[in-house]
Amino acid sequence: xxxxxxxxxxxxxxxxxxxxxxxxxxxxxxxxxxxxxxxxxxxxxxxxxxxxxxxxxxxxxxxxxxxxxxxxxxxxxxxxxxxxxxxxxxxxxxxxxxxxxxxxxxxxxxxxxxxxxxxxxxxxxxxxxxxxxxxxxxxxxxxxxxxxxxxxxxxxxxxxxxxxxx
Amino acid sequence: xxxxxxxxxxxxxxxxxxxxxxxxxxxxxxxxxxxxxxxxxxxxxxxxxxxxxxxxxxxxxxxxxxxxxxxxxxxxxxxxxxxxxxxxxxxxxxxxxxxxxxxxxxxxxxxxxxxxxxxxxxxxxxxxxxxxxxxxxxxxxxxxxxxxxxxxxxxxxxxxxxxxxx
Numbered sequence: 001x002x003x004x005x006x007x008x009x010x011x012x013x014x015x016x017x018x019x020x021x022x023x024x025x026x027x028x029x030x031x032x033x034x035x036x037x038x039x040x041x042x043x044x045x046x047x048x049x050x051x052x053x054x055x056x057x058x059x060x061x062x063x064x065x066x067x068x069x070x071x072x073x074x075x076x077x078x079x080x081x082x083x084x085x086x087x088x089x090x091x092x093x094x095x096x097x098x099x100x101x102x103x104x105x106x107x108x109x110x111x112x113x114x115x116x117x118x119x120x121x122x123x124x125x126x127x128x129x130x131x132x133x134x135x136x137x138x139x140x141x142x143x144x145x146x147x148x149x150x151x152x153x154x155x156x157x158x159x160x161x162x163x164x165x166x
Numbered sequence: 167x168x169x170x171x172x173x174x175x176x177x178x179x180x181x182x183x184x185x186x187x188x189x190x191x192x193x194x195x196x197x198x199x200x201x202x203x204x205x206x207x208x209x210x211x212x213x214x215x216x217x218x219x220x221x222x223x224x225x226x227x228x229x230x231x232x233x234x235x236x237x238x239x240x241x242x243x244x245x246x247x248x249x250x251x252x253x254x255x256x257x258x259x260x261x262x263x264x265x266x267x268x269x270x271x272x273x274x275x276x277x278x279x280x281x282x283x284x285x286x287x288x289x290x291x292x293x294x295x296x297x298x299x300x301x302x303x304x305x306x307x308x309x310x311x312x313x314x315x316x317x318x319x320x321x322x323x324x325x326x327x328x329x330x331x332x
Contacts, residue, residue, distance in 0.1 A: 042230075042259030049256055064208075069245045078241045082248020087256050089249065090215055093208030 002028065004061035004097070005148025006052075007140045008085040010044055011035060014140025015052065017059045018130065018148035025152055027130040028059060030141045045087050052091040064092040065151035067143065068101040102150050107143075110150035122146050168194065170227035170263070171314025172218075173306045174251040176210055177201060180306025181218065183225045184296065184314035191318055193296040194225060196307045211253050218257045230258040231317035233309065234267040268316050273309075276316035288312050 007014035016030040033051045035044035066085060069078060092099050105115035111125045123142040127135045129149055136142040173180035182196040199217040201210035222230075232251060235244060258265050271281035277291045289308040293301045295315055302308040 040259075040264065042255040042263075042265040044259075045252055045256045046259035049260070069242065073241055073245075075239055075241055075244045076235060079235045079239075079244040079248040079251075082245040083252030083255065085245075086211055086249030086252035089208040090211045090253050090256065093206075093210075093212035094215070097208075098206065099208040 001063070001152065002059055002061045003148040003151045004055065004059065004064045004092075005144040005146065005151070006064060006066045006085075006088045007143040007147065008066065008081055008088045009140065010041065010048075010080055010084045011037060012138075012140050013048055013052070013084055013088065014138065014142070014144035015055055016136075016141060016145030016148045017055070017061065018145060018152055020152050025130055025149060027132060027145060029055065030136060030145050032138045032140045041083070045083065048084060049087050049091060052088055053094075056091055056095045056097065061097055063151055064088070064097050064099045065147045066099060066101055067107060067147050068103045100151050102147055102154075106154075107147050107150045110153050111146045167229070167318065168225055168227045169229050169231055169314040169317045170222065170225065170258075171231045171310040171312065171317070172251075172254045173233060173309040173313065174247055174254045175306065176207065176214075176246055176250045177203060178304075178306050179214055179218070179250055179254065180304065180308070180310035181221055182302075182307060182311030182314045183221070183227065184311060184318055186318050191296055191315060193298060193311060195221065196302060196311050198304045198306045207249070211249065214250060215253050215257060218254055219260075222257055222261045222263065227263055229317055230254070230263050230265045231313045232265060232267055233273060233313050234269045266317050268313055268320075272320075273313050273316045276319050277312045 002019045005016040013033045017028040019026050019028050035047045089099050108117040109115040112121045123135045126142050126145045168185045171182040179199045183194040185192050185194050201213045255265050274283040275281040278287045289301045292308050292311045
């Protein structure tokens, strides 16, 4: 299973590609897609769409995992992040990749064992769980890898419940 | 000048195409793009993208006009509307159509002469200004036509100021 985690934003969208290989998780790719503040928002979204489409094409993920709304956000930032998130979800939809949303608490719990873990713990656990040589340089990339890990670790359980229920 | 007005939403996106012909405004098209609540959000955004892309291809607008954030919105609805708005702006960006944002107050002022006009006034003025046989059936279509009218009526002034300033 290959999962593309996304931490969406107009200026910086973090992405992280995580695969489950046997019993362990490996990072296939990760980084930050930046768009230039000097160009119009519709062109920035176009650049984001093109860059994310390339990532999807290259890795052919089975799922896209996104962090759900951060509840501390204000209306304006929720609106702005929503625009980038819509474009990311569109990239998934156009490639017939299913999207899954996780709250920040769910992501932290899946990665650190506690929904209240500090931000630095997330980055450190991402490094540890994926056996990376160092922590991701950018927070957005770490957050994207974390939500991908969250989906990898929860998805088998979700399926197990489904099978048990059916 | 042809302007595509958009009232974005995941379930219902209103659109309205308005052209300035000589001194008057005419409606070329208008309606509501609905997406099925039974399918996943990423597929709904994909359907919205496809339908809006068709509208842009058919009418080749010079500009897309969108209502800015409604400030009374809560964080969750701003996030949801933002996702659809991002996809609409992407459609514009991919076709190299410039986007313009107007607050609800600016739209009402441009259409009704008062930023505090009631919702029913907007629909009635849209009918009157565009010489429609009746008011638009759907509120989302009326709102989309209103923001297109707003841009048509403000754009020449905006350009005049630019020329004077330059």
